[in-house]
Amino acid sequence: xxxxxxxxxxxxxxxxxxxxxGDMVYISGVVYTARDAAxxxxxxxxxxxxxxxxDFTGAAIYYAGPCPAKPGRSIGSVGPTTSGRMDLYxxxxxxxxxxxxxxxxxxxxxxxxxIVSTNGVYFAAIGGAAALMGQSVxxxxxxxFEDLGTEAVRRLVMENLPVIVAIxxxxxxxxxxxxxxxxxxx
Amino acid sequence: xxxxRTEQITELVEKLCIDANCRLSDDIYSCLGxxxxxxxxxxxxxxxxxxxxxxxxxxENFDPICQDTGMTVVFVTVGQxxxxxxxxxxxxxxxxxxxxxxxxxxxxxxxxxxLDRVNTKDNTPAVIHYDIVPGDEFHITVAxxxxxxxxxxxxxxxxxxxxxxxxxxxVIQTVSEAGANPCPPIIVGVxxxxxxxxxxxxxxxxxLLPVDQANPNPDLAKIEEELLQSINDLxxxxxxxxxxxxxxxxxxxxxxxxxxxxxxxxxxxxxxxRHSEGHL
Numbered sequence: 305x306x307x308x309x310x311x312x313x314x315x316x317x318x319x320x321x322x323x324x325x326g327d328m329v330y331i332s333g334v335v336y337t338a339r340d341a342a343x344x345x346x347x348x349x350x351x352x353x354x355x356x357x358x359d360f361t362g363a364a365i366y367y368a369g370p371c372p373a374k375p376g377r378s379i380g381s382v383g384p385t386t387s388g389r390m391d392l393y394x395x396x397x398x399x400x401x402x403x404x405x406x407x408x409x410x411x412x413x414x415x416x417x418x419i420v421s422t423n424g425v426y427f428a429a430i431g432g433a434a435a436l437m438g439q440s441v442x443x444x445x446x447x448x449f450e451d452l453g454t455e456a457v458r459r460l461v462m463e464n465l466p467v468i469v470a471i472x473x474x475x476x477x478x479x480x481x482x483x484x485x486x487x488x489x490x
Numbered sequence: 491x492x493x494x495r496t497e498q499i500t501e502l503v504e505k506l507c508i509d510a511n512c513r514l515s516d517d518i519y520s521c522l523g524x525x526x527x528x529x530x531x532x533x534x535x536x537x538x539x540x541x542x543x544x545x546x547x548x549x550e551n552f553d554p555i556c557q558d559t560g561m562t563v564v565f566v567t568v569g570q571x572x573x574x575x576x577x578x579x580x581x582x583x584x585x586x587x588x589x590x591x592x593x594x595x596x597x598x599x600x601x602x603x604x605l606d607r608v609n610t611k612d613n614t615p616a617v618i619h620y621d622i623v624p625g626d627e628f629h630i631t632v633a634x635x636x637x638x639x640x641x642x643x644x645x646x647x648x649x650x651x652x653x654x655x656x657x658x659x660x661v662i663q664t665v666s667e668a669g670a671n672p673c674p675p676i677i678v679g680v681x682x683x684x685x686x687x688x689x690x691x692x693x694x695x696x697x698l699l700p701v702d703q704a705n706p707n708p709d710l711a712k713i714e715e716e717l718l719q720s721i722n723d724l725x726x727x728x729x730x731x732x733x734x735x736x737x738x739x740x741x742x743x744x745x746x747x748x749x750x751x752x753x754x755x756x757x758x759x760x761x762x763x764r765h766s767e768g769h770l
Contacts, residue, residue, distance in 0.1 A: 326533070326731075341607065371554045371597045380595050381554040386638050386671045408638070409671040409730065430729050431638060431673035432762055433540050434557040435548040453609045454557075454597050466540075468533075468731060479670050482732020486531060487725030 310464070314362035315404060320425050323469045325476040329427065330464040335364040335406065336447070339385055341455040343393040345448075356400065357448030357457050364404035365397070366429075369454035370438070379444040379460070383434030384408040387426070391415050398422045406467055410479045420475040428470035428478070440465040491573045492626040494770050496582035499574070499630070502768050503564065503586025506632035508594035510766035511559045512552045514545040517700040518677075518738065518763060525675065525728075525735045534733030538675075541728070541761055552594075555762050556673075559596040560634030562587045562616040563694065569625040580618060583630075588612040599637075619691065633698060633765040639676065639758040642668035645690055648752040657682060657754050658717060664756040665721050665737070670730020673760035677701060678721065678740040681755040683747035693757035696741035698765050705742060714740045 305326035311319060313333035323329070336358055338346065346356060367387050371380030387394075387407030394405065395418035403424050408431040411419075419426055429437060440462050448457040471477040522545070526538045548555040564583055568574075574582075591598055591613040600614065601607040644664045648656045661680055668676075681692025705711040717740045727733020738761070747753060 369557060369597065369599075371557050371559065372595045374553075374595050380597070381548070381557040383557050385558070386641065388671065408673070410669055428670075428729065428731070430537055430540055431670075432556045432760055433544040435551070435553040435555060436540065436544045438553065438557075453611060454599065455609070468729075478732070479730050482531070482533070482727060483669075483725040483730070484732075485725065486727055486732045486734055488723035 313364045313404065315425070317423055320403065320423055320473050323425055323472050325469050325472045325478045325481060327469040329467050329469060331406070331427070331467055332463050333461065335366045335460050335462055337366050337368045337370065337458040337460060339367050339369050339455055340389055341452050342449055342457050343390050347393050347396060350396065350400070358459065360397065360401035362401060362403050364406065365402060366460065367405065367407035370444070370458070373444070379438055379441045381434035381438045382441060383437050384429040384431055387411060394418065398424055410477065411471060416471055416475050416477070419471055420473060423473045425469060425473055426471040427467035429465065429467050437465060491571055493573050493575050494628050496574060496576040496579065498770050499579065499582040500586040500589065502630060502770060503583050503632060504590040504593065506630065506766045506768055507562060507587055507590025507596065507634065508552070510632050510634055510764040511554045511594060511596050513549050513766070514555055514762060515765065517702050518761065519545055521701045521738050522675070522761065525738070529728065529733055529735045531727055531731070531733035533731050534728040534735060537728035537731065538735065554594070554596055556636060556760070557597055558599065558636035558638060559591070560636045560764060561600055562613060563633045563635050564616045564618045565621070565631040565633065565695070566618060567621045567623055567627065567629040569627040570622055571626040572628050583616055583618055584614045587614050587616045628770040629767065631698060631765055631767040636760055636762065639672035639760040642672045643693070643755070643757045645686065645753070645755040647686065648754055650750070650752050652752060654713070656752065658720070660754050661717055661756050662720050662724070665758070666724055668758055669726055672758045674726055674730055675728055675735045675738045675761050677759040677763045678717070678737055679757040679759060680740065680742045681757070682742060682744045682753070684745040684753060686753055688745055689753035689755040690757070692743040692745055693755035696743045697757055697759040697763055699741045701739035710742045710744070714742055
């Protein structure tokens with residue numbers, strides 16, 4: 305497992321291929337926040353043949369809904385939400401060009417298959433370390449669905465967001481592998 | 491009869507909402523620190539160190555520890571000789587939530603209708619539980635509940651014949667299925683007995699107990715210890731990346747039940763398990 309890999313979005317096919325489950329990565333560059341309600345709307349837009357709120361080619365989505373920004377700050381606390389709730393939508397968005405997902409928790413087999421077939425990657429951020437992660441956000445602006453409040457799509461410019469490769473492009477995942485190492489019984 | 495004004499209640503709830511979300515309780519804070527030294531996985535140690543650092547920074551800056559500042563669960567204990575004046579108690583509590591979430595820059599996570607799903611934009615309404623007791627006390631605990639962990643909680647109506655082993659199996663199965671989703675290391679609240687809804691309420695109240703406090707009933711204390719060991723043997727670990735620290739505590743609360751039933755609720759709390767209390 306590699307430590308201290310520094311990456312800037314968008315990630316190249318080559319970069320994604322080299323990442324292995326368990327690698328520790330610091331992500332900089334643009335990521336878009338989207339969670340339950342935004343995913344539902346984006347898939348409805350696709351159904352209607354409407355354009356997406358941002359360019360999906362090589363894009364990175366962070367499953368997160370931030371706290372409001374205090375005066376003088378770009379954003380409040382912002383950590384990952386449970387990714388499994390977006391499993392229904394993720395393979396479809398990956399077909400549209402989505403490459404990178406950041407969240408927490410295991411994905412279903414359809415998402416793992418889509419990650420392998422599209423050469424994508426799923427990163428896990430540490431759930432609940434949101435005050436620290438808010439410090440990695442350099443700027444934030446709402447780009448779609450403002451009426452959704454915290455669930456609006458935001459364009460974040462990150463600097464060194466600490467994450468772990470949770471599912472790599474070969475389909476290996478840290479959750480199953482890590483757990484097996486420390487499982488004592490059952 | 492002692493009078494308590496609704497404005498006092500609103501002010502207290504406002505303060506407790508901010509406090510619960512920004513200040514990790516001392517027992518959990520020190521427990522996380524201790525686990526940094528006992529955790530077997532090097533990556534797990536790093537995760538725990540990050541959680542301690544995050545909590546320290548949140549305390550210092552009065553920032554929310556986690557962006558999920560929860561649905562606001564409020565436990566009110568009112569003495570039967572206390573008299574609330576100046577309007578509706580429920581409105582006063584919700585006004586406190588509204589102000590606390592606005593002033594504290596806390597996330598508004600509540601939708602008005604579970605099916606239509608339109609955000610109320612002020613985190614109201616709270617989920618309020620009342621206990622009426624003798625005397626004239628007025629006590630409030632604000633326990634905003636994040637849904638990463640709430641979603642992984644389960645309830646089951648066991649048969650009496652399944653007994654203690656059935657309870658243990660259900661607790662372990664619930665935590666195992668939850669995996670990384672509830673942000674381990676978790677706190678496990680177990681409510682056993684009563685009716686369906688009573689067991690659920692007991693399991694939520696169990697989450698409010700200090701992590702370093704053993705059950706006053708020695709039999710239950712032993713079961714809690716065994717369950718904690720079994721849960722940590724699952725290997726889920728901090729953030730679910732593998733490790734020996736999956737839970738910080740298991741708390742069991744029981745209540746008499748029906749001859750035909752053995753209700754069990756398992757309410758999972760994340761490593762923040764927000765709660766703050768105050769008196770008037």
